[in-house]
Amino acid sequence: MESAAARPRPVLTADAVLPEDAGRAALVARVHDPEAGGPCVAAVRGERVVDLTAVAPTVSDLLERDDAAEVVREADGGRAWRLDELLGAPPGQGDVPHLLAPVDLQVVKAAGVTFARSLLERVIEERTGGDPAQAARVRERVVRLVGGRLDGIRPGSPEAAKVKELLLAEGLWSQYLEVGIGPDPEVFTKAPVLSAVGTGADIGVLRASVWNNPEPEAVLVVDSRGRVRGATLGNDVNLRDVEGRSALLLSRAKDNNASCAIGPFVRLLDDDFGIDAVRGLDIDLRVEGPDGYVLRGSSSLREISRDVLDLVSATYGAHHQYPDGFALFTGTLFAPTEDRRAPGEGFTHEYGDTVHISSPRLGALVNTVVPSEEAPPWTSGVGALMRSLARRGLL
Numbered sequence: 001m002e003s004a005a006a007r008p009r010p011v012l013t014a015d016a017v018l019p020e021d022a023g024r025a026a027l028v029a030r031v032h033d034p035e036a037g038g039p040c041v042a043a044v045r046g047e048r049v050v051d052l053t054a055v056a057p058t059v060s061d062l063l064e065r066d067d068a069a070e071v072v073r074e075a076d077g078g079r080a081w082r083l084d085e086l087l088g089a090p091p092g093q094g095d096v097p098h099l100l101a102p103v104d105l106q107v108v109k110a111a112g113v114t115f116a117r118s119l120l121e122r123v124i125e126e127r128t129g130g131d132p133a134q135a136a137r138v139r140e141r142v143v144r145l146v147g148g149r150l151d152g153i154r155p156g157s158p159e160a161a162k163v164k165e166l167l168l169a170e171g172l173w174s175q176y177l178e179v180g181i182g183p184d185p186e187v188f189t190k191a192p193v194l195s196a197v198g199t200g201a202d203i204g205v206l207r208a209s210v211w212n213n214p215e216p217e218a219v220l221v222v223d224s225r226g227r228v229r230g231a232t233l234g235n236d237v238n239l240r241d242v243e244g245r246s247a248l249l250l251s252r253a254k255d256n257n258a259s260c261a262i263g264p265f266v267r268l269l270d271d272d273f274g275i276d277a278v279r280g281l282d283i284d285l286r287v288e289g290p291d292g293y294v295l296r297g298s299s300s301l302r303e304i305s306r307d308v309l310d311l312v313s314a315t316y317g318a319h320h321q322y323p324d325g326f327a328l329f330t331g332t333l334f335a336p337t338e339d340r341r342a343p344g345e346g347f348t349h350e351y352g353d354t355v356h357i358s359s360p361r362l363g364a365l366v367n368t369v370v371p372s373e374e375a376p377p378w379t380s381g382v383g384a385l386m387r388s389l390a391r392r393g394l395l
Helices: 059-064 068-074 083-087 116-128 132-150 158-169 175-181 240-245 247-254 275-279 308-315 382-391
Strands: 027-033 038-045 048-051 080-082 098-100 107-112 186-191 202-205 216-222 228-236 260-268 282-288 294-300 326-329 354-359 363-371
Touching: 027 048, 027 059, 038 059, 038 068, 038 382, 048 083, 059 068, 059 260, 068 260, 080 083, 083 098, 107 308, 116 132, 116 175, 116 240, 158 175, 186 247, 186 308, 216 282, 216 294, 216 308, 228 275, 228 308, 228 326, 228 354, 228 363, 240 247, 260 363, 275 308, 308 326
Parallel strands: 107 326, 202 363
Antiparallel strands: 027 038, 027 098, 027 260, 038 048, 048 080, 107 186, 216 228, 216 326, 228 260, 282 294, 282 354, 354 363
16 A cells, blocks of 8 residues: 555535534534644534533533533533634644544443444454455355344344354354354443544554455444433444454554544434434445545444444443443444455555545544554643643633
8 A cells, every 4th residue: 555645635524524404413523722722622503613611621521411412502602613624624733723533531432243244244354364365265155154144133132042053063153253143242442532533634554454444333422321422423443354363453453543533523412313313323434545446335223233222231331330431333334345456355445545434414524544653643642631621720
């Protein structure tokens, strides 16, 4: 893959990233403001983005309030920015206001293998040992022996246990099938607090990876009491060759510089956008390569194997608490298999790819693929946030 340093960037506009019903939505953003000396919590009101940091110094604090949606819609704010100006800022340039990932102190968690189609691709990764050249041959056998047996199966059910017995007899049982149809889902920590990037930013893929893909997902934003307060979009970038070598390399495959994108905004749950609306979300993916290549795909939460609230319960409860809340990637149906570089090798990123993840009621998350080693370094953590808020008299 060639360096993406000199590649042209997508031009983002408010119309391109806002939900189609933005006028009815309670939308939360975070803005890096050099004049304020740090990040600001903000409300998106049409094409204006209004500073609410004096009302709630962090998004985590805002979502602890029962009246969060009312605050976002109506509270008096400080300064305001034009959304188009924030979207037009060069990525990683700290001297101009720009959008950040719309979560802050929340732990970034992810649920994996929650869709049958992507489950089979995880099994294929494991069976090939992360070698894309073997993918087509292994995919044919795995789909022939496993595919139809997973249709409509409820994870953890007696029917799932029978399928497990059959697959064991075929020598095809896998750790991915265990979390895909077994009683316990895979839930892991995707990224450190404050390390996620927002819309318009670069997104990173390790130089060493030769088989990788985007993972377009709905992300639930949950408060410290385990209540889902909102939803947004995410890209749970996956290095298929790394994870395919060993599931114990999950952190190497998932947690790298700029490898987690969340945004563009958190849409708060309200009477117009409840948990059933989240369950019905359709998510579209478009990858546009610098060479004119285009990949399209989609994912629908209606096809998820485990209910989204079951995933929340597997993350939060008597067994684990999150005092500042958490953001939970819910998994993806999308697993690209079409060839890009060579026959039989399937899809992998090229540097300079633009990844466009969208959903009508959540807007659009747009990022450009670069080597993780060349993405803007992650330099602003919890300590920097606390010092910034203290200087502004907000703590």
